[in-house]
Amino acid sequence: MDLRAEPFDLTLRTPFTIARSTQLKAHNVLVEVRDGDHTGIGEAAPSAYYGERRETVLAALPYLAEKLGNDPLLREDIAANLNATLHHGNAAAKVAIDMALYDLAGKRLGVPVFRLLGLNPARTPITSFTIAIDTPEAMAERAREAAREYPILKIKLGTPHDIEIVRAIREATNATLRVDANAAWSAKQAIQTINRLAEYDIEFVEQPVAASDLEGLRLVRENVSLPIIADESCATLDDIERVAGRVDGINIKLMKCGGLGNAIKMIHAARAHHLKVMLGCMIESSLAITAAAQISPLVDYADLDGALLTSDDPFDGVRVERGKLMLPNGPGLGVQRRASATKQKGRKHD
Numbered sequence: 001m002d003l004r005a006e007p008f009d010l011t012l013r014t015p016f017t018i019a020r021s022t023q024l025k026a027h028n029v030l031v032e033v034r035d036g037d038h039t040g041i042g043e044a045a046p047s048a049y050y051g052e053r054r055e056t057v058l059a060a061l062p063y064l065a066e067k068l069g070n071d072p073l074l075r076e077d078i079a080a081n082l083n084a085t086l087h088h089g090n091a092a093a094k095v096a097i098d099m100a101l102y103d104l105a106g107k108r109l110g111v112p113v114f115r116l117l118g119l120n121p122a123r124t125p126i127t128s129f130t131i132a133i134d135t136p137e138a139m140a141e142r143a144r145e146a147a148r149e150y151p152i153l154k155i156k157l158g159t160p161h162d163i164e165i166v167r168a169i170r171e172a173t174n175a176t177l178r179v180d181a182n183a184a185w186s187a188k189q190a191i192q193t194i195n196r197l198a199e200y201d202i203e204f205v206e207q208p209v210a211a212s213d214l215e216g217l218r219l220v221r222e223n224v225s226l227p228i229i230a231d232e233s234c235a236t237l238d239d240i241e242r243v244a245g246r247v248d249g250i251n252i253k254l255m256k257c258g259g260l261g262n263a264i265k266m267i268h269a270a271r272a273h274h275l276k277v278m279l280g281c282m283i284e285s286s287l288a289i290t291a292a293a294q295i296s297p298l299v300d301y302a303d304l305d306g307a308l309l310t311s312d313d314p315f316d317g318v319r320v321e322r323g324k325l326m327l328p329n330g331p332g333l334g335v336q337r338r339a340s341a342t343k344q345k346g347r348k349h350d
């Protein structure tokens, strides 16, 4: 199998501000894995918060490419080889390959990935649409506009004006609202804030406290009425046992866990601990979003809006209709490069 990597940028329609950062562009990498007549494609959307950058992905891929072997259907063996090569992290680099292998398998067998996995495309959830941090007035305006197309909104919090923001948005729309503090609050602040937010009819709260503050998660959950979902505190399969009993659910992201196969294992482990499951994303094109959407019939909540937030998505894949994820019927991931997408310089690793 040959592997080829190609960097590409995504531009955000509006600055993507969360509690700890503002992002204007995403620096992602397209990976193509070729086996005979078939080519599978995957995407890495590296996150500096989880220790990756485009440069680390491009540096890791040649080492991983050497471990692909010659049977693309042996995904479990290949995943074990990749993990043995680079033990820790590099999840985005690994998931780009894993995604490409699923795509390749589907194309070779002539079926969409969701069929390969035995999943019903009618069971995809409705994705939320994220309202990034801005002034309460600007966020309320954006929420009013977004709610015309998306029935579920996710509001980024972790500002000095959190209550004001949610009040303004609730006055602007009756959409389902979820909030995400991105680890910004102390446990005490979280309990006070969440108990005040409860009157605005909020569905759940994501990552109220610091990622490592597991005791804080438990304390918050025991002292508020809204469900708590762990995101930054739960990156991989190993984290599930640590957060179980301290939260109501987890947010799984391909770019944190390193593969569709790993994400499926996390979903089942979470179920064994009676946790709700959400499927989230980074700023990703329709390629990685469609890959995540393929397994979305297995989850309770989706936050797969990464491509919707960008203005130059080079791919067509999953469509979103009134928030509902509509999976493409093509073989593999069913993702096509848009005709208008210009090719950037590629790098080839045999």
Ligand code: MG
Binding pocket: 180, 182, 206, 207, 231, 232, 251, 280
């Ligand atoms: Mg989150």
